[in-house]
Amino acid sequence: MAVFTGLLLVDKPAGITSHDVVDRIRRAAGMRRIGHTGTLDPAATGLLVLCMGKATRLSEHLTGLDKTYEGAMRLGLITDSHDLDGEVLEESPIPSLDMEAIQSVCNRFSGEIEQVPPMVSAVKVGGERLYRKARKGEEVDRPPRCITIHEFRVLAYAPPDVSLRVRCSSGTYVRTLCHDVGAILGCGAALASLRRTAVGRYSVEQALPLDAFTGPEIVKERLIAMDDALDLPAVYVRNSSQALIAEGSSLGISDLREPCPVQEGWVQLKNAKGKLLALGVAQATLVGPRIHPKRVFI
Numbered sequence: 681m682a683v684f685t686g687l688l689l690v691d692k693p694a695g696i697t698s699h700d701v702v703d704r705i706r707r708a709a710g711m712r713r714i715g716h717t718g719t720l721d722p723a724a725t726g727l728l729v730l731c732m733g734k735a736t737r738l739s740e741h742l743t744g745l746d747k748t749y750e751g752a753m754r755l756g757l758i759t760d761s762h763d764l765d766g767e768v769l770e771e772s773p774i775p776s777l778d779m780e781a782i783q784s785v786c787n788r789f790s791g792e793i794e795q796v797p798p799m800v801s802a803v804k805v806g807g808e809r810l811y812r813k814a815r816k817g818e819e820v821d822r823p824p825r826c827i828t829i830h831e832f833r834v835l836a837y838a839p840p841d842v843s844l845r846v847r848c849s850s851g852t853y854v855r856t857l858c859h860d861v862g863a864i865l866g867c868g869a870a871l872a873s874l875r876r877t878a879v880g881r882y883s884v885e886q887a888l889p890l891d892a893f894t895g896p897e898i899v900k901e902r903l904i905a906m907d908d909a910l911d912l913p914a915v916y917v918r919n920s921s922q923a924l925i926a927e928g929s930s931l932g933i934s935d936l937r938e939p940c941p942v943q944e945g946w947v948q949l950k951n952a953k954g955k956l957l958a959l960g961v962a963q964a965t966l967v968g969p970r971i972h973p974k975r976v977f978i
Contacts (some may be wrong), residue, residue, distance in 0.1 A: 684709055684896075685733035686903035687742075689887035692720055692728050701728055701890055708893040717742040718850065718879065723765055726876030727884040732899075735906050737975045741946065741959070742910075744850045745880030746830065751873045753842040753858040758868035762798045762855035772867045779837045785864050786832040786844075789857060794824035798856050827852045841872055881911065906977070907956045913941045914948045915971060917957065925949055925958050926978050931971045940969045947971060 692701050698719040706714050715736045717729045726749070731739045756774045759766035831847040846854050855871035862869025877884045893899055917925065921935035933939070937952065943964040949957045949971065959975040 683711055683713075683733055684899060684903055686735050686905050687738075687882075687909050688714075688730040688732055688893075688899065688902055689882055689884075689904070690728045690730060690893070691884055691887040691889045692725055693890055694723055694725050697722050698728055702730065704890055705730060705732075705893055705899070708895055709899045710896055715739055717745075718747070720876060721763070721765075721855075721874070723763065724874040724876065726874075727879055727882065727887055728876075729879050729882055732903070734977055735909065737977075738906065738909055738959075741912065742880070746847060746849055747852070747876060748831075748845070748847045748878035749854050750835075750843070750845050750875050750877055751854065751871060753844055753861065753869050754872040755840045755842065755862060755865065755869050756867050757870055758859070758862065759870045762853070762859040763871040763874075766870070770868055774840055774867045775865070777837070777839075777865070779834050782837060782842055782861070782865070783834045785861050786834060788864070789829050789832050789860070792826060792828050795827050795853065795856055795860075796822050796824045797853055798859070825851060829857070832857065842869075847878075907950070907954055909956075910948060910959075912946050912948045912959070914950050914954075915940050915960075915962075916950050916952060919951070922951065922957060922978065925960075925973050925976060928973050928976060930973070931960070933968045940971065943969050946974075949973065 688705065690701055690705065692698065698716050702714055702716055706712055713736055714730055714732050717731060717739050720726065720728065729742055754764065756772055757768055758770040759768050828849040831845060833845045834842055835845055836843040846857065854874055858869045858871045888902060916937040917931065917935055918937055921931055924931060924935060940947065940962055942962055944962055947960055947962050949960050951957055957978050958973040960971040960973045962969040962971050
């Protein structure tokens with residue numbers, strides 16, 4: 681059985697779940713240890729970043745990356761899921777609007793905001809996912825979550841649809857942004873289509889369609905090595921320090937080839953050739969940062 685380690689960029693088609701994509705890649709690669717770093721709703725398309733083999737231990741540093749989406753918002757209706765897959769609760773006439781008027785409302789959501797997740801979502805409340813409660817007809821209070829909207833841009837308006845681009849922090853529900861915009865406009869709105877175009881520095885243009893992954897050869901060809909996967913600060917260690925990393929011992933200034941670029945936080949520990957040896961956490965001390973290996977790969 682093949683064992684691959686690294687990241688794989690997949691362009692998800694509409695109509696299947698993110699877990700379905702993982703299952704398809706498992707069959708193509710002939711291995712089980714594969715996970716994704718952030719789901720897309722079944723109707724959505726676009727970039728899924730998959731972690732394979734040892735790279736699954738990098739996933740916590742990829743799930744929190746900013747996301748970029750393009751899609752369409754349909755004015756004139758409200759649904760229980762905030763998208764077109766849900767039950768239509770209300771329909772309203774659309775007032776006379778232009779791109780500038782819609783953009784001015786979208787601008788209200790720029791920066792750090794609080795967002796209440798929709799009932800039809802995977803967020804857990806009371807130990808149970810909200811969509812399961814919604815299926816039982818339950819409506820519960822959902823605590824708002826702090827998110828950041830870097831860009832909420834109107835690209836075109838052809839009534840009743842508004843073309844959008846959204847660049848946001850992880851955990852943002854674009855369909856809820858549409859719902860909230862519709863509430864301010866007074867006519868309601870729901871997400872009509874969505875495509876994820878970027879996750880951090882990774883673009884959907886770098887991905888292959890799911891159907892292109894027909895066997896282990898193409899998976900191997902498209903792998904992004906762990907050494908190049910993350911944007912965390914890199915610390916280069918002396919050869920003599922690799923044994924310390926392997927046993928999980930902390931590293932000081934004398935164990936490094938050059939000064940640590942940060943005083944605190946996560947860093948990549950690499951050898952002179954750039955091979956990723958471990959992820960560690962730097963902690964400030966009176967004599968400079970000390971690095972504690974947390975995810976060791978040697």
